[in-house]
Amino acid sequence: MTKAKRIKGAQVVCESLVREGVEVIFGYPGGAVIPIYDALPDHPLRHVLVRHEQGAAHAADGYARATGKVGVCFATSGPGATNLVTGIATAYLDSSPIVAITGQVPTAYIGKDAFQEVDVTGITLPITKHNYLVTDVQRLPHIMKEAFHIARTGRPGPVLIDIAKDVQNDEVDFVYPEEVDLPGYKPTIRGHEGQIKQAAQLISRAERPLIFSGHGVTLSGAQAEIMQLAEAIQAPVITTLLGIGSFPRTHPLCLGMSGMHGEAYANKTVQDADVLIAVGMRFSDRVTGKVSTFAPDAKVIHIDVDPAEIGKNVAVDVPVVGDVRHVLERLNERLKPAKHTEWLAKVNGWRGESEGRDILHRETNQLLPPYIMRQIWHANQGNALMVSDVGQNQMWEAQYYLHDKHRGLITSGGLGTMGFALPAAVGVQVGRPDEEVWVTVGDGGIQMNIQELGTVVQEGLPLKIAIMNNSYLGMVRQWQELFFGRRYSGTPISSPDYVKLADAYGIPAMRITQKQDVVPALEKARETDGPMMLEFCVVEEENVYPMVPSGGSISSMLRRPMEDEEAV
Amino acid sequence: MKQTLIALMQDHPGVLDRISSLFRCRNFNIESLTVGHSETPGISRMTLVVDCDSEAQREQVVKQFLKLIEVTKVIEAEAPESAVCRELALIKVSATMQTRPSIIQLVDVFRAQVIDVSATSLTIEITDTEDRVNSLISLLRPFGIKDLARTGRVAMLRGGNGKS
Numbered sequence: 001m002t003k004a005k006r007i008k009g010a011q012v013v014c015e016s017l018v019r020e021g022v023e024v025i026f027g028y029p030g031g032a033v034i035p036i037y038d039a040l041p042d043h044p045l046r047h048v049l050v051r052h053e054q055g056a057a058h059a060a061d062g063y064a065r066a067t068g069k070v071g072v073c074f075a076t077s078g079p080g081a082t083n084l085v086t087g088i089a090t091a092y093l094d095s096s097p098i099v100a101i102t103g104q105v106p107t108a109y110i111g112k113d114a115f116q117e118v119d120v121t122g123i124t125l126p127i128t129k130h131n132y133l134v135t136d137v138q139r140l141p142h143i144m145k146e147a148f149h150i151a152r153t154g155r156p157g158p159v160l161i162d163i164a165k166d167v168q169n170d171e172v173d174f175v176y177p178e179e180v181d182l183p184g185y186k187p188t189i190r191g192h193e194g195q196i197k198q199a200a201q202l203i204s205r206a207e208r209p210l211i212f213s214g215h216g217v218t219l220s221g222a223q224a225e226i227m228q229l230a231e232a233i234q235a236p237v238i239t240t241l242l243g244i245g246s247f248p249r250t251h252p253l254c255l256g257m258s259g260m261h262g263e264a265y266a267n268k269t270v271q272d273a274d275v276l277i278a279v280g281m282r283f284s285d286r287v288t289g290k291v292s293t294f295a296p297d298a299k300v301i302h303i304d305v306d307p308a309e310i311g312k313n314v315a316v317d318v319p320v321v322g323d324v325r326h327v328l329e330r331l332n333e334r335l336k337p338a339k340h341t342e343w344l345a346k347v348n349g350w351r352g353e354s355e356g357r358d359i360l361h362r363e364t365n366q367l368l369p370p371y372i373m374r375q376i377w378h379a380n381q382g383n384a385l386m387v388s389d390v391g392q393n394q395m396w397e398a399q400y401y402l403h404d405k406h407r408g409l410i411t412s413g414g415l416g417t418m419g420f421a422l423p424a425a426v427g428v429q430v431g432r433p434d435e436e437v438w439v440t441v442g443d444g445g446i447q448m449n450i451q452e453l454g455t456v457v458q459e460g461l462p463l464k465i466a467i468m469n470n471s472y473l474g475m476v477r478q479w480q481e482l483f484f485g486r487r488y489s490g491t492p493i494s495s496p497d498y499v500k501l502a503d504a505y506g507i508p509a510m511r512i513t514q515k516q517d518v519v520p521a522l523e524k525a526r527e528t529d530g531p532m533m534l535e536f537c538v539v540e541e542e543n544v545y546p547m548v549p550s551g552g553s554i555s556s557m558l559r560r561p562m563e564d565e566e567a568v
Numbered sequence: 569m570k571q572t573l574i575a576l577m578q579d580h581p582g583v584l585d586r587i588s589s590l591f592r593c594r595n596f597n598i599e600s601l602t603v604g605h606s607e608t609p610g611i612s613r614m615t616l617v618v619d620c621d622s623e624a625q626r627e628q629v630v631k632q633f634l635k636l637i638e639v640t641k642v643i644e645a646e647a648p649e650s651a652v653c654r655e656l657a658l659i660k661v662s663a664t665m666q667t668r669p670s671i672i673q674l675v676d677v678f679r680a681q682v683i684d685v686s687a688t689s690l691t692i693e694i695t696d697t698e699d700r701v702n703s704l705i706s707l708l709r710p711f712g713i714k715d716l717a718r719t720g721r722v723a724m725l726r727g728g729n730g731k732s
Contacts, residue, residue: 130637310631311624312628
């Protein structure tokens with residue numbers, strides 16, 4: 001038994017963070033967390049001051065995704081806490097482990113509409129894996145322990161701890177618990193052997209197998225196991241948006257992404273497969289399109305740590321609940337090598353046809369985002385950590401940057417949070433200081449959290465920020481063009497002079513308007529020691545292809561028109 | 569299809585809130601919900617009746633419910649094969665000197681009881697299956713029901729099946 005020392009609640013918070021291995025906190029102080037901020041300097045904890053609490057939550061999320069550790073953010077009560085909400089929801093939808101700690105008004109004032117009081121545990125109920133309101137300092141050490149345990153185990157997710165201000169000042173005999181006591185929380189780690197055996201049998205009979213590699217593969221660190229599976233049974237692999245990086249894009253078996261803006265050949269493969277091996281993914285509507293037409297010939301094996309994901313969106317033939325890495329290890333032991341030569345030849349035929357439509361093969365002097373994304377990949381040889389925003393820029397990044405690197409793409413998939421990239425990249429760079437980190441973002445997204453440039457400068461983070469400026473909220477504009485008769489309602493957007501703006505922050509910047517200036521600009525950014533911003537003035541009305549119209553079948557995609565064809 | 573669920577959960581502040589929030593945001597339709605202490609201190613017991621539109625939804629309800637950290641157990645009770653279910657209702661019905669005997673006769677037939685009497689009304693308590701509660705209510709309706717309170721279903725698995 002550790003000898004107890006008598007300390008304040010605020011110190012309990014900091015001590016507990018240290019014991020959980022936390023090194024950095026993203027936060028913003030305020031009245032209801034002053035005691036915690038007062039305790040902070042006495043502990044080996046780095047504090048990164050953001051410019052808006054939303055940035056703190058995204059940074060903690062980015063840090064978690066880049067490092068595999070739990071990200072931590074602080075905010076004060078009331079508006080501080082509500083500003084975290086979008087960031088917490090983003091982490092929740094993408095199963096990212098963060099612990100958000102908020103101050104609350106003193107216990108005696110709770111429920112009295114006190115200054116800066118808001119029911120943040122109520123507000124975050126549906127967007128946290130669990131949350132706590134702490135009104136008794138005796139419970140605080142247990143809650144800290146539980147919060148980290150819940151955030152990082154099973155299907156990871158955000159946990160919020162709301163601590164009344166008086167509790168931060170109350171004293172307690174501090175003993176950090178060794179274990180948690182959560183009778184209702186026992187994630188299944190080991191897959192059921194009988195189910196794994198059934199999966200193996202189904203795979204051994206498959207003629208046209210296809211693997212879906214999702215975020216769960218990255219989260220459980222199963223890149224080696226998924227590779228072994230794919231190579232052993234010679235099955236093509238599709239990575240979901242968040243699964244990008246879990247299987248190398250340049251591997252001959254990798255088909256890239258499928259779904260709404262997936263590769264046409266990847267979607268064709270889905271529709272023709274006879275067995276789907278879905279690993280650590282959740283059949284989002286962006287992947288399935290119209291569910292009743294999805295993978296019509298396929299038996300589905302679904303491996304996931306969250307039992308509630310199985311059967312939620314598509315019917316499953318062989319469910320396996322468990323940690324992806326553990327299940328794949330056991331599955332691989334049961335599988336015999338197989339060859340699917342005909343199947344792979346068919347798939348590669350489709351791939352060849354798609355290549356012919358690829359805009360990169362066009363001779364043009366236009367400044368196109370796909371070209372820029374591919375050039376970024378060439379420039380850093382695929383070794384950077386890419387943090388993409390949401391919208392067209394996100395899809396182009398996913399299509400044209402060839403991700404081989406584990407945890408190499410950080411993006412808001414489930415919630416689709418514009419404004420995510422810049423603050424998330426703050427967390428990514430803080431967590432992985434030796435890596436080259438790029439932000440790819442549109443002119444809409446950068447303006448949503450542009451204040452975090454201040455954080456970038458204050459922390460000396462050498463982020464390379466590439467803005468694709470097309471003067472539109474491009475993805476919505478694309479929908480308006482295709483489905484709303486080109487009524488560009490609300491989508492034209494102006495921008496500040498980004499070069500001047502960056503200059504005001506002390507960040508070097510360049511504006512690129514010509515195709516031939518792209519490569520030199522990228523080199524310049526890479527050679528620059530600190531941060532650098534590049535504004536690419538790209539073609540205004542370029543579309544992301546291919547595209548499955550919302551709610552449509554993934555069998556019927558809008559394809560990029562061939563050069564000699566009229567646009568769709 | 570109506571599904572009866574028995575759930576055990578840690579008796580923490582806000583647990584009910586989590587459950588109602590889950591059902592609301594997952595678009596599950598709660599028919600009734602009762603909650604109280606269980607035989608174990610610190611553990612509450614809840615009986616829910618959920619209106620599910622498919623087998624898949626029924627499965628989702630149970631799985632999502634179990635994801636709540638404080639929920640320790642969820643049992644699918646299939647009345648009447650494996651579970652006994654009861655509901656309690658309090659019914660205040662208008663009663664005059666003339667109608668009172670007929671009402672009391674009904675109460676006797678249903679093995680309900682009169683728990684409060686006034687010059688103009690009778691308050692009746694019935695604990696029975698929902699069908700029988702419904703029958704009594706419909707028979708009393710012509711007399712004029714002034715007030716009605718129903719608890720919703722409480723359920724317990726039958727003895728001897730080793731589950732609960």
